[in-house]
Amino acid sequence: MANQWGIPKHIEEAVLKRDQRCVYCGCEFGSQRATMRSWEHIINDINITTLENIALCCVGCNASKGAKLLCDWLDSPKAKHRGVLEHKLAPVVIAAREHAKRTAMHTAGSKDSQSENRITTAAQSSFHPVDQ
DSSP states (O other): OOOTTSHHHHHHHHHHHHEEEEETTTOOOOOGGSSEEEEEEEESTOOOOOOEEEEEEEEEHHHHHTOOOOOHHHHHHHHHEEEOOOHHHOHHHHHHHHHHHHHHHHHOOOOOGGSSOOOSHHHHHHHHOOOO
């Protein structure tokens, strides 16, 4: 059975166990809004509900990333301002970034395939707080 965001229960349980800190900035999850944990689709596609794409991040990073492409956001001043640095990225984010780079290299000639599955509707770009 999936949760209200379509994340299968076994994925939800594995991610809750794996991600004890924000997968982007590495902050400890807390009770202040910016540090509350939220569900994240690393690649902004709600149809990809795999352990490689579902993660927990702080609300601050989730709001900052929004519907931006992962590689674009990681290289942005906004991410740097949030404290998103290479040594703080969780392995799941590093793997997703490397996959996105490889995919972009293979599809550079295709106008429709140059992104990491651009999904920019409000449902995909909003953050999903995790029930505490």
